[in-house]
Amino acid sequence: LSGDVGSATAGLIDIAGGYGSSFKMDQVGWSAGLVLELPLGNRKARAAVSDAASALRQAEANLAALRQRIALELNVALRSLRLAEQQLALSAAAERLAESKLAAERARYTAGKSTAHIYATVQAELVKEQQGQVQAAAELHQALARLHAAAGALLLQMGIDATRAGS
Numbered sequence: 001l002s003g004d005v006g007s008a009t010a011g012l013i014d015i016a017g018g019y020g021s022s023f024k025m026d027q028v029g030w031s032a033g034l035v036l037e038l039p040l041g042n043r044k045a046r047a048a049v050s051d052a053a054s055a056l057r058q059a060e061a062n063l064a065a066l067r068q069r070i071a072l073e074l075n076v077a078l079r080s081l082r083l084a085e086q087q088l089a090l091s092a093a094a095e096r097l098a099e100s101k102l103a104a105e106r107a108r109y110t111a112g113k114s115t116a117h118i119y120a121t122v123q124a125e126l127v128k129e130q131q132g133q134v135q136a137a138a139e140l141h142q143a144l145a146r147l148h149a150a151a152g153a154l155l156l157q158m159g160i161d162a163t164r165a166g167s
Contacts, residue, residue, distance in 0.1 A: 070150070077147040084140040091133040098126040 105122040108114040 073150040074147070077143065077150040081140070081143040081147050084136065084143040088133070088136040088140050091129065091136040095126070095129040095133050098122075098129040102126050 102122050102125075105114055105119050109116070109119045
């Protein structure tokens with residue numbers, strides 16, 4: 001600041017070209033030089049660290065949720081596979097029972113103790129049980145494919161290179 005301020009008791013506002021003129025904004029002042037800034041408290045860096053920590057916690061939460069979703073999908077696929085295996089075993093037993101029932105009915109029909117209608121009905125039941133077993137086998141294969149897909153091994157099981165599949 002330029003000018004002579006005189007004594008300490010002099011009015012600062014009345015001094016032309018001095019300290020007082022800076023307050024009146026009578027002059028435009030220019031300065032040149034280096035400015036050194038030292039952050040006190042470093043709030044910007046702390047905020048960036050806090051944001052990064054929040055992003056890390058969010059990513060960890062997303063990862064945990066993804067792991068739970070995968071575990072649930074694996075459990076459902078495994079239960080579906082076990083159920084399909086049980087269904088196949090039951091349908092095989094039902095087919096064997098229908099075959100023995102047909103053999104017994106054939107013997108009765110040959111002996112003349114049964115009608116053709118009853119014999120045809122028993123044959124239809126056997127065909128129905130055979131269809132059920134084929135359906136149960138198909139469901140077993142589907143459940144196995146879902147389990148491999150949930151485990152992430154379907155492409156590997158099929159011999160497909162996942163890196164080349166996308167290109």
